[in-house]
Amino acid sequence: MNRPKPAFGLLLAVAASLAVAGCTSESGKTPADTSGSASTKTPGRLTGAGATFPYPIYSKWFSDYAAKTGVKINYQSIGSGGGIRQLSEETVDFGASDAPMNDTELAAAKGGPILHFPTVLGAVVVTYNIPGLSAPLRLTSAILADIFAGRVTKWNASAVATLNPGVQLPNSDILVVHRTDGSGTTFIFTSYLAATSPAWKAGPGAGKEVAWPVGLGGKGNEGVAGQVKQTPGAIGYIELAYANQNKLPYAAIQNSTGAFVVPTIASVTAAAASIADTLSASSDYRVSVANAAGKDAYPISSMTWLLVYKNQRDSVKGKELVDFLRWSYETGYESAAALDYAPLPAKLRERLIARLGMISLGGA
Amino acid sequence: MSTDASPPLVPGQAAPPTESGDLSRSIASSGAGDRVYTGLTTFFALCIPLLLAFLALEIGRAAWPAFSRFGLGFITSSEWNVPAGRFGAAPAIFGTIVSSVIALVLATPLAIGVAIFLSEFAPPWLQQPVAFLVDLLAAIPSVVYGLWGIFVLIPLLRDPVIPFLRDTLHLGATPFFAGPAYGPSMLAAGVILAIMSLPYISAVSREVLRAVPRSQREAALALGATRWEMIWDAVLPNARSGIIGGVILGLGRALGETMAVTMVIGNRAEISASLLAPGYTMASLIANEFSEATSDLHLSALMAVGGVLFLITIVVNGIARWLVWTVERGAAG
Numbered sequence: 001m002n003r004p005k006p007a008f009g010l011l012l013a014v015a016a017s018l019a020v021a022g023c024t025s026e027s028g029k030t031p032a033d034t035s036g037s038a039s040t041k042t043p044g045r046l047t048g049a050g051a052t053f054p055y056p057i058y059s060k061w062f063s064d065y066a067a068k069t070g071v072k073i074n075y076q077s078i079g080s081g082g083g084i085r086q087l088s089e090e091t092v093d094f095g096a097s098d099a100p101m102n103d104t105e106l107a108a109a110k111g112g113p114i115l116h117f118p119t120v121l122g123a124v125v126v127t128y129n130i131p132g133l134s135a136p137l138r139l140t141s142a143i144l145a146d147i148f149a150g151r152v153t154k155w156n157a158s159a160v161a162t163l164n165p166g167v168q169l170p171n172s173d174i175l176v177v178h179r180t181d182g183s184g185t186t187f188i189f190t191s192y193l194a195a196t197s198p199a200w201k202a203g204p205g206a207g208k209e210v211a212w213p214v215g216l217g218g219k220g221n222e223g224v225a226g227q228v229k230q231t232p233g234a235i236g237y238i239e240l241a242y243a244n245q246n247k248l249p250y251a252a253i254q255n256s257t258g259a260f261v262v263p264t265i266a267s268v269t270a271a272a273a274s275i276a277d278t279l280s281a282s283s284d285y286r287v288s289v290a291n292a293a294g295k296d297a298y299p300i301s302s303m304t305w306l307l308v309y310k311n312q313r314d315s316v317k318g319k320e321l322v323d324f325l326r327w328s329y330e331t332g333y334e335s336a337a338a339l340d341y342a343p344l345p346a347k348l349r350e351r352l353i354a355r356l357g358m359i360s361l362g363g364a
Numbered sequence: 365m366s367t368d369a370s371p372p373l374v375p376g377q378a379a380p381p382t383e384s385g386d387l388s389r390s391i392a393s394s395g396a397g398d399r400v401y402t403g404l405t406t407f408f409a410l411c412i413p414l415l416l417a418f419l420a421l422e423i424g425r426a427a428w429p430a431f432s433r434f435g436l437g438f439i440t441s442s443e444w445n446v447p448a449g450r451f452g453a454a455p456a457i458f459g460t461i462v463s464s465v466i467a468l469v470l471a472t473p474l475a476i477g478v479a480i481f482l483s484e485f486a487p488p489w490l491q492q493p494v495a496f497l498v499d500l501l502a503a504i505p506s507v508v509y510g511l512w513g514i515f516v517l518i519p520l521l522r523d524p525v526i527p528f529l530r531d532t533l534h535l536g537a538t539p540f541f542a543g544p545a546y547g548p549s550m551l552a553a554g555v556i557l558a559i560m561s562l563p564y565i566s567a568v569s570r571e572v573l574r575a576v577p578r579s580q581r582e583a584a585l586a587l588g589a590t591r592w593e594m595i596w597d598a599v600l601p602n603a604r605s606g607i608i609g610g611v612i613l614g615l616g617r618a619l620g621e622t623m624a625v626t627m628v629i630g631n632r633a634e635i636s637a638s639l640l641a642p643g644y645t646m647a648s649l650i651a652n653e654f655s656e657a658t659s660d661l662h663l664s665a666l667m668a669v670g671g672v673l674f675l676i677t678i679v680v681n682g683i684a685r686w687l688v689w690t691v692e693r694g695a696a697g
Contacts, residue, residue, distance in 0.1 A: 079655035105658060175546055180631035180648075182446075182656025207447040208656045216548055216642050217631030219652065226514055231546060 046320055049076040050083020050096030053184045053239065054304045057120055057341045058096070061332045068327075071320050080184055080208070087114070087307050093317055095307035098122075098184020099208060100286035113310040115359065116285045117325055117352060118303035120333070121342040123240040123268045124189045125250035125300070129228050130155060130170060133249070136262055138163045140254040141196035141291065141299070147235060148176055148193065149203060150214035155233060170233070177227045177236035180217025182208040188302040189237045192290040196299075237300075240268070241340030255299040256291050267298035268342035276347040281354040301342070308359060315362035322356050329353050420674065427668035429661060438668060444633045446653070451665035455633040457672060459550065459643035463625065464618035466554025466639070471562045472611055478562075479569035479607075484595055495570065502563035510627030513556045518547040518628060521555070526640065539637040548630035551639040556624050561614030568613060572606030573599060605691040612684035619677055622647035646673045 055077035062073040078086075080097035087095030088109045100116055101109075126144065128137060143159050146152040152159060156169040179186045187208045194206040204210040218224035221242040228234040229248070240263050243250050252260040261267050274294035275287060291299045306325065312318025329352050333343040344352070430438060434451060441452025482495050526545045530536035576599050584598035585591075600607075622645075630642020631652065646669050657663045 081656040081658040084658055173544065180626075181652040205447040208658075209446045209653055211443065211445040211448075211633070215632070216546055217652075219626050219631070223627065227548065230514075230519065 044071050044320070046071065046073045046093045046317060046324070047075075048073065048083075048094040048096060048306075049078050049086045049092045050307070051080045051098045051184055051304055052077040053098050053122060054096065054120060054341065056241075057336055057339050060335055060339065061328055064332065064335070065324055065327060069323075071324065073324065079182070081182065084307070087111075087309075094321060096305065097307060098302070098304050099187040100305060101307065109309075111309040111311070111313070115308050115310050115355075116305045117308060117355070118272075118285055118305050118344060118348070119328060120336050121268050121272055121289070121301055121303055121344065122184075122188065123263045123298055123301045123342065124185055124192075124237050125240050125243045125263050126235065126237050126253065127225065127228055127243055127248045127250050128235045129230075129232050131232055133167065135167070136249065137167075137251040138254070138260050139251045141193065144253075145193050145197035145200040147174055148178070148212070148215070149200065150176070172233040175231050175234040176212070176215030177218055177224050177231075177234050178212050178215050179220070179224055179237075180209075181219050183220075184208065184302075184304065185221065185237065185239055186210065188290070189300060191288055191302070192300045195288065195290045244340050253299050255295070255297050256293055257295045259295050261296065261298045263298045263300070265337045265340070265342045267296055268301045269345055270294050271297040271299070271301040272303065272342075272348055273297075273345040276345055276351070279348065279351055281351055282358065285352075285355075303344075310359060312359060312361050318359060318361040322359055322361075325356055326353055423667055423671045423674060427664055427671045430664040430668040431671075433661070434665075438665070439672065442633070442635060444649075446659075446662055449659070449661055451661070451668075453646065453649070453665075453669050453672060455635050456644045456646045456649045456669060457676075458635050459553075459629065460619060460645040460647070460673065460676070463550055463553040463557055463629065463643065463645060464615055466550065467557030467561055467618040468611060468615055470555065470558035471565055471614060474558075475562045475565035475610070475614070476569055476607060478566045479573055480595060482566075482570050483573040484591070484599070498563050498566050500563075501559065502567070506560065506621060506624040507627075509556055509560060509624040513552060513624060513628040517555060518552055521545075521549075521552055522547045540639050543636070543638045543641055545640040546630070546642070548628050548642055549640045550629065550636075550643040553625045553629040553643065553645070554639070556628055557618040557621060560621060560624065561617045564617055565607075565610045565614040568610030569603070569607045572603040572610070575606075576602045605688045608687050608691060609684065612680065612687070615680055615684075616677065619673070619680065620647060622651045626651060646670075 055075070058075055058077075062075060066072050075096075080099055083092075083095040083097055084101055084105055086092045088105070088111075090111050095114075096119075101114065106114055126137075126139060130137070139160075140163065143152060143163070146159065153174055154171065155174055156171050161167075161169055187206065190200075190204065190210050191206040193204075194201040204212060216227060218227045218236070221238045224236040224238050225242065225246060225248055228236040238248070240250075242248075250263060252262045255261050271289045271292040271294065274292045274297055275289055279285065279287065285303075285305070287303075289297075289301050289303060292301065308321060308325075312321065329344075329349040333349065336343040430451060434441070438451060438453055439457065440454055441450075442454045443450050443452045444455070445451075478494075478498055482491055482498075486494065522545060526541075530541055535541040580598045580602060581594055584594040589597065625645050626648040629645060629648065631644055631648060632642040633644045633649075634641070636643070649669055650666050650673075653662070654666055657666055
């Protein structure tokens with residue numbers, strides 16, 4: 001009667017190890033450490049890691065730049081959190097993040113002060129599934145905060161109806177769909193809600209993942225968009241680029257001047273134009289453009305940043321990094337719009353080129 | 365039963381145990397090659413426990429800040445609030461266990477039925493193809509199950525299945541099927557996991573049923589049993605311990621599954637009695653938040669979730685060993 005025992009005993013062991021492997025396969029560091037003495041002998045190779053949101057435009061930049069100058073840049077889109085960790089540990093030459101580093105994270109960096117360089121702008125749009133609706137829905141920050149906090153639960157609630165005169169809104173429940181994986185998209189959206197709604201700031205707050213009062217969680221833009229598409233009455237938030245590529249409807253949002261603005265490349269760039277005058281070459285660029293002033297500005301916009309050490313120990317690599325950033329502000333920005341990213345306004349790019357002078361090469 | 369391959373033909377030829385012990389010892393010490401071989405296999409055998417110990421140590425070290433900060437509250441609290449830095453994993457622990465239990469409740473009868481059909485009833489030309497197809501379920505990547513869940517299973521649940529359960533069977537009055545049904549839910553996760561763990565349970569059960577000796581079946585039939593009585597009274601009791609092993613193997617699969625579950629469970633950190641409400645599992649929580657976790661406490665809390673999952677897996681396997689052991693002893697005695 002014992003014959004089958006060894007076979008399934010082995011299987012049990014395999015099952016146990018599989019279950020264990022499932023929860024430990026992502027262990028912190030990836031073998032990205034090509035910095036140090038070995039790579040100084042082979043200039044022309046930089047490594048970076050971080051945000052997934054700007055990955056399409058970064059990879060286009062890196063390949064264009066490599067074709068022009070021969071400098072190869074290897075970028076791993078492992079997420080903003082991982083990018084910050086790897087830069088702090090000095091295992092990469094630069095990091096990238098959708099949310100600026102906070103003071104604790106900056107203090108923990110092993111290579112000294114870190115400078116934030118904005119590269120492009122992204123926007124988050126509010127998408128919905130209301131059968132039979134043709135014109136974009138009009139929404140305000142107050143109503144968005146109420147819907148995502150579960151205080152407004154019907155589409156034909158008076159607060160929504162008065163904003164959309166002449167639109168036949170159904171008497172159906174609103175189903176909130178949000179991102180469940182930590183993401184820059186959630187950071188941009190919740191930062192906007194926190195900046196405009198005191199109740200939201202005191203409640204869930206702003207972050208890459210927050211404790212949502214109501215709703216379902218979808219994984220990635222595709223998870224949220226898929227859930228919204230399938231469920232009549234659903235509302236969710238996704239990246240502008242993803243919504244455009246998949247032809248999803250999105251709402252016009254009221255900005256700080258009272259105008260209802262549809263997200264476009266121009267209206268997102270306009271959001272950054274309004275703050276350009278307040279920034280100089282030496283100011284802190286960890287700024288939010290959520291709910292920016294300017295009558296054309298789309299309010300749920302944000303910059304995404306490259307993170308660079310102020311003191312570059314390796315002067316060769318440091319110079320290559322500075323040259324690349326200068327190239328991106330002078331030439332690279334032109335290819336952003338084609339990939340649904342909003343380029344920085346001209347005035348801001350000039351200031352950032354001047355800011356590159358703050359990076360000191362050769363260290364100490 | 366397991367040593368009937370070469371019965372001693374000549375009386376008195378069976379060697380006394382001491383002599384065979386000396387013989388094997390003298391063979392073991394005879395050559396350098398054997399010593400190398402012994403050393404090598406011992407090394408390999410030790411590798412796995414060492415790896416496991418190292419894993420437990422490393423998870424424990426990384427998870428310690430979260431455990432020492434929240435104590436028992438980490439397991440009992442329902443609040444998982446990253447911006448506020450408060451972490452309680454109760455909904456994820458609950459979700460992992462409940463979705464796996466649903467999976468086993470659905471998969472076990474089906475898998476044993478498949479195994480009995482294939483080993484006892486199926487004509488030979490059907491046996492191989494069906495067994496192959498069932499085994500193939502194990503080879504489908506979990507992300508494909510997740511996509512299938514979103515585009516096929518959830519719409520099916522939303523339209524014919526849930527209204528049938530609620531209105532035709534009047535289960536809507538019980539708390540288990542109350543509340544709004546959006547689609548992504550504990551039930552959807554349980555059904556996906558049932559399909560994913562089915563091939564494991566059925567493959568092991570099938571092999572175990574086949575291993576039940578022919579003589580047992582013939583004896584039962586000779587006593588006048590019907591085919592059904594033969595399976596129920598002679599085959600299944602003999603295969604009991606193996607089938608339990610298969611079920612536990614399926615449970616291990618269900619507990620650790622990440623991708624497919626994340627895609628259909630709705631990912632809400634909340635404990636609800638309703639199977640139609642969204643839930644969360646430990647594996648999903650780690651997969652969702654690890655890459656964007658920056659604060660040390662957040663990382664440590666995720667490691668602690670990993671530690672709890674690790675512990676649950678070990679406990680489940682321990683219980684499995686114990687169950688198999690008691691059943692075997694019961695069968696022998």
